[in-house]
Amino acid sequence: MLVCVKRVPTTGGKITLTPDEQEIDTRFSGWTVSPHEECAVEGAVRIVEAHGGTSTVLTLGPAAAEEQLRDALAVGVNDAVLLETDGSEWDPEETARAIAGAVAGLEADRGPFDLLLFGNEAADTADHQVGIRVAHALGRPCVAGAKALELRDGTAVVRREAPDGGWEVVEAPLPAVLTVKEGINLPRYPSVPGRIRAKKKEIHRVAPERTGGRVRKRRLVLPPERKEQAEILGHGPEAAPKVVEVLRSLGLVR
Amino acid sequence: MILAYVDHRDGAPDDASLEALTLGRTLAERTGWPLEALVVGRAGRAAAEALGVHGPAVVHVAEGDGLDGPYAPQAWGAALAEAVRAASPKLVLSPGTDRGHETLAHAAAALDLPMVANCVDISPGEPTVVLRQRWGGTVLEEAEADGPTILCSVALHAVQAQPAPAPADPEVRPFAPPVPEEAFRVRVIDRVEPDRGGVSLAEAKVVVGGGRGVGGPEGFRVLEELAGLLGGAVGCSRVVTSAGWRPHAEQIGQTGTRIAPDLYIACGISGATQHMVGCRGAKRLLVVNEDPEAPIIAHADWVVLGDLHEVLPAVVAAVRAATQD
Numbered sequence: 150m151l152v153c154v155k156r157v158p159t160t161g162g163k164i165t166l167t168p169d170e171q172e173i174d175t176r177f178s179g180w181t182v183s184p185h186e187e188c189a190v191e192g193a194v195r196i197v198e199a200h201g202g203t204s205t206v207l208t209l210g211p212a213a214a215e216e217q218l219r220d221a222l223a224v225g226v227n228d229a230v231l232l233e234t235d236g237s238e239w240d241p242e243e244t245a246r247a248i249a250g251a252v253a254g255l256e257a258d259r260g261p262f263d264l265l266l267f268g269n270e271a272a273d274t275a276d277h278q279v280g281i282r283v284a285h286a287l288g289r290p291c292v293a294g295a296k297a298l299e300l301r302d303g304t305a306v307v308r309r310e311a312p313d314g315g316w317e318v319v320e321a322p323l324p325a326v327l328t329v330k331e332g333i334n335l336p337r338y339p340s341v342p343g344r345i346r347a348k349k350k351e352i353h354r355v356a357p358e359r360t361g362g363r364v365r366k367r368r369l370v371l372p373p374e375r376k377e378q379a380e381i382l383g384h385g386p387e388a389a390p391k392v393v394e395v396l397r398s399l400g401l402v403r
Numbered sequence: 404m405i406l407a408y409v410d411h412r413d414g415a416p417d418d419a420s421l422e423a424l425t426l427g428r429t430l431a432e433r434t435g436w437p438l439e440a441l442v443v444g445r446a447g448r449a450a451a452e453a454l455g456v457h458g459p460a461v462v463h464v465a466e467g468d469g470l471d472g473p474y475a476p477q478a479w480g481a482a483l484a485e486a487v488r489a490a491s492p493k494l495v496l497s498p499g500t501d502r503g504h505e506t507l508a509h510a511a512a513a514l515d516l517p518m519v520a521n522c523v524d525i526s527p528g529e530p531t532v533v534l535r536q537r538w539g540g541t542v543l544e545e546a547e548a549d550g551p552t553i554l555c556s557v558a559l560h561a562v563q564a565q566p567a568p569a570p571a572d573p574e575v576r577p578f579a580p581p582v583p584e585e586a587f588r589v590r591v592i593d594r595v596e597p598d599r600g601g602v603s604l605a606e607a608k609v610v611v612g613g614g615r616g617v618g619g620p621e622g623f624r625v626l627e628e629l630a631g632l633l634g635g636a637v638g639c640s641r642v643v644t645s646a647g648w649r650p651h652a653e654q655i656g657q658t659g660t661r662i663a664p665d666l667y668i669a670c671g672i673s674g675a676t677q678h679m680v681g682c683r684g685a686k687r688l689l690v691v692n693e694d695p696e697a698p699i700i701a702h703a704d705w706v707v708l709g710d711l712h713e714v715l716p717a718v719v720a721a722v723r724a725a726t727q728d
Contacts, residue, residue, distance in 0.1 A: 160676045162698025164541055173542065184641070184658040184677075242517060270504075270520070272657065272677075273537055274544075277504035277520045277556070278511060285512035290588040293476065293505045312502055313412065314597030314605075317474075321589045331658040332651030335644075363517040365530075367545040369537070379690070379700055385709035386717030393721045395689060395705055399666055401609060401633050402725050 150193040150204040151255070152266040153248060153280075154186040154221060156214040157273045170368040173273075182217045185268030189329040191336040192298060193266055194225040200300060202263070203227040205255070209247055211236035215352055222347035223339035229350065230255065232357040240362025241274075245282030247357035252287060254355070261324050264305065269294050269328045284326035291326040292319050296333050405431050405527075406492040407440045407459065408483055408510075410502050414449025416442075419498030421564035423557040424457045426525070427496050428567060431458075434527055436493065439463065440573070441486045443479050445471045451575040458567035463490075464577045474502070475590035478582045480509020485580035487514055487552055494527055495552060499559040511554045518554040519546065523561040527553075536561070539657040539680030559661075560684070602636040604653060609635030610664045610685070612655055613643060614678075616671020616693065616711055620648040625715040626670060632722050638662060640678045656681035670711040674699025691715065 158175045165174040182190070193204040206221035208214045209232040218229035232247055239247070256262065265287075267280035284291035296316075297308035303323050309330075311317040321327070339347070382391040396402040407427040409420040416424075424440065431438040440459040442450045444466070451462040465482035469475065483506060487495060495510070497503040499521055511518035521536040523543070530547035536558045537544050597603070604610065611630040613623055623637065630637045638655040639648070655662050657677045663684030670691040672678060679702060682688070690703040691711045700706055707714050 160538065160541070162674050162676070164538065164676055166542075173538075240517075245512075269501075275521055275537065275539070276518070278508035278518050281505070281508040282512045285509070288585075290585075291477065291509075292589055293508075294501050308595070310501065311594060311597075312410070312417065312500065314603065316595040317591045318593035318595070319589055319591055332644075332654070335647055335651075363549045364519055365547050367532075367547060370534075370543045370545060372540070372543055375702070377704075379703035379706045382705050382707050384707070386713045388707040388709070388714065389717035389721040392689070392705075392707060392714075392718045393725050396633070396666075396722065397725070399687065401666065402722055 150196055150202065150264050150266065151207060151252065151262040152186070152189045152193040152204065152221070152226065153207050154182045154190065154217055155208060155268070155271045156180050156210045156217045157183050157271060164371070166369050166371060170370070171366070172369070180213070180216065182220060183268050183272040184331045185270065185329055187336045188331050188333050189266040189268055190221045190224060190226060191334045192329055195334065196264070196300065197225075197227075205230060207248065207251065208232065209239065209244055209357060210234060218352055219347045219350075220339065222350050223343040224337055225343065228353065230353045230355060232355050234357065238366055239359070240364040241276040241278050242282065242364070243360050243362040245279045245286065246360050248279070249283045249286035251355055251357065252283070263323045265289070265326045267326065267328045269330045280326055280328040287326075289324055289326050290321040291328070292321050293328040295327045295329045298327065298333060404490060404492040405436050405438050405494045405496065406486060406490060407438065408495065408497040408503070408506060409440050409442050409450060409454060410498055410500065410506070411442055411447055411450045414446045414453070416450050416453055417498060417500065418564060419500045419503060419557075419559055421457060422560070422562045423496045423498045423503070424454070424459065425564050426557050426562045428458045430494065430525060430527060439490070439492070441465065441483060443470050443482050448575055448577070451573055455573050456566040456570040458571055459573050460571060462573045462575050464575060465580050466577050467579045467582065469582055469587050473591040475587050476505045477509050477589060478586040479506045480513055481582045481586045482580045483507070483510040484513040489578075492552055494525065494531070495554045497554070497556045499556045499561070504556050507554050507556055514552070516552050516554055517548050517550045519548055520556045521558040522555045523558050525555055538676060540683070541676045541680060602634065604636045604638050604655070604660045604662060607636035607662065608665045609633040609668070610638050610655070610662050611635055611668045611670065612638040612640065612672060612682070613670050614640040614672030615642045617643065617648070618712070622712065623649065625712070625719060628719050629668070629715055629722070632719065632726070635664070640672050640675070669699055670715065672699055673697045674702065
């Protein structure tokens, strides 16, 4: 199993931008892995628990992304690969090329991965394409948006959301690429021994070749904020009659 | 030329595709380029009629044994890629749905062309400049893209679908793109119909949502009771699903369900951006929270300050009393 993750800022209640309008201000927040990818990591660990084998986590990002790799090692991923960049943003085409190149390199050493797992889209850029581009580069089938996964006789059986509600079932012969959505599983929390083990592991560093992208960020903009103030209906249970008035005004209560 | 990829169910185009087509028409008027549409599958011929009111001059219908069957993402992408090779559009638009993104990404990969997701506006040129959503629309990015053709998905609900002032009678142009066998390795093989029992979160007119402040799984009983009285559905924040208190299907957020009720009652939810992306579609927001500084209050229409476990039982009792009168 190979699982690819992306380091993204942790966002709380309000996002602010850096003065140069290039990044989200992270002075008062931390970093994390995109939610879909947290589930991809959990998925990789569960498959290895059920079927044997090993799992590897890979990210393309700055040296500090080691933190996200160690988070994955702490929940049971076996080893980690960092495609180290200077921290500037890579566009989805060059990101996919670098990952496909790294996968080819790893596979030359240790044989093919049965599954490459990605998040369906990253929390920050939501480009919706890196996993699919990697699948094309490697000539493998791809299933996006997996919300349930079972491996049967060399086939990945995937359930995903159908456009008009309900589910659709798709299959992909292994080796394959899957992009995962949150909800496919409930990620575990790392144990203390897991954290300690993760700290000691060596991270395999590779310098990716930057091939150049064709989509460039000019600047970030925050959409205009609304101006109206909320009406305070009251404090505690005494506000209940006011709430009923509101519900009545909306036709929800007679 | 601008080519809009239109997704359809048995010949009925989906709403998101009409949004993309509406943006395509605006851009066609701005640039003077013709607007054409592409549907996949023989059943798509029926879509051409429905598309006429939205203004494309030509509707290409990609047909063939494989393409007339159930959805196969890579094959649909290959059909779109073939249309792009044949017509060399400057711009390709897709709906901002899962399928729209998936088909477009397969086409972009097959063509080795840049793709920009979740656009809200596009200025074609050299370079093409786009305004696109990041963080579920909490942040916008102005970006530029180079390439003979730029593939863009149109962010959901960023454009309101509107028919053209003068409906056209588009020429329907069937074609049979060569699609490699391997593009059919992944195909929809089964469908599980949605559970129509109860009120679905995405379509509910009233949603009662709970966050960390609910305190645990038992705490949701009073939310269920209120939702039941109002004919609504229960939802929750990501904290709640991560803790295992409620199933992920009830999560409202960037990585959960996007809701669009007439009223959203958010209880014990601080209002992280991840959550606010999911409830932005709510027409009205009533917040019940102990913390007057909670970020969600900036988005609220009405606020009750206090412990939800004291406020909600009183509201439930008052609603019952009102309905019994």
